[in-house]
Amino acid sequence: NFCIWCIDKRFDLLVTSYLNSLSNRNDFYLGSTAGSSLCLGYKCYCKNICNKCYNSQSCNPCNSDMKILKESIIKNIDISLSLDDIKTIYMLNHQDCGAIKAYLECSSYPQTFGENNQKDIEVNTQLLLFSEKYIKCKYPNIKPRLGLIDINGTVANYVNKTWSIVYTGSGTDPLG
Numbered sequence: 001n002f003c004i005w006c007i008d009k010r011f012d013l014l015v016t017s018y019l020n021s022l023s024n025r026n027d028f029y030l031g032s033t034a035g036s037s038l039c040l041g042y043k044c045y046c047k048n049i050c051n052k053c054y055n056s057q058s059c060n061p062c063n064s065d066m067k068i069l070k071e072s073i074i075k076n077i078d079i080s081l082s083l084d085d086i087k088t089i090y091m092l093n094h095q096d097c098g099a100i101k102a103y104l105e106c107s108s109y110p111q112t113f114g115e116n117n118q119k120d121i122e123v124n125t126q127l128l129l130f131s132e133k134y135i136k137c138k139y140p141n142i143k144p145r146l147g148l149i150d151i152n153g154t155v156a157n158y159v160n161k162t163w164s165i166v167y168t169g170s171g172t173d174p175l176g
Helices: 009-021 038-050 064-083 098-103 117-138
Strands: 002-005 029-032 088-094 143-149 155-159 162-167
Touching: 002 009, 002 064, 009 143, 029 064, 038 064, 038 098, 038 117, 088 117, 098 117, 117 143, 117 155
Parallel strands: 002 029, 002 088, 088 143
Antiparallel strands: 143 155, 155 162
């Protein structure tokens, strides 16, 4: 298994705690990149959701930063595949993502933590779904898995068009 998660230091311990709760925790290769699955779903998000600001650095399907991040995470997946039989790629996005704020300004993603959690979930869902399509095409024998973690460490998985909580974190922040 391979888990893609973000570089945001607020989530390191939260993600580690969640992965440690899984019976197969030691079966995960970890790939960390700014925005988690953002780089995998970015191009499709810009073309299919936004499609209005191609000339800006923000939400430009040809953004060179996103290309570099995507190449890096794909290289890490490929290396992991050369070492082991990877059956699942788990993409775990998080609440209040700075990379999404910076690269998808036009998405109406909340700029202030906790200001609109529903919009936060909506943008993350779309990115994860576009990322899932990319992973299915690039790695047809690997099952993608979609997740979202909040500031409290609570994790929900997206299955059959529904978010379901699969782990309750120990945090108590009411903005989570």
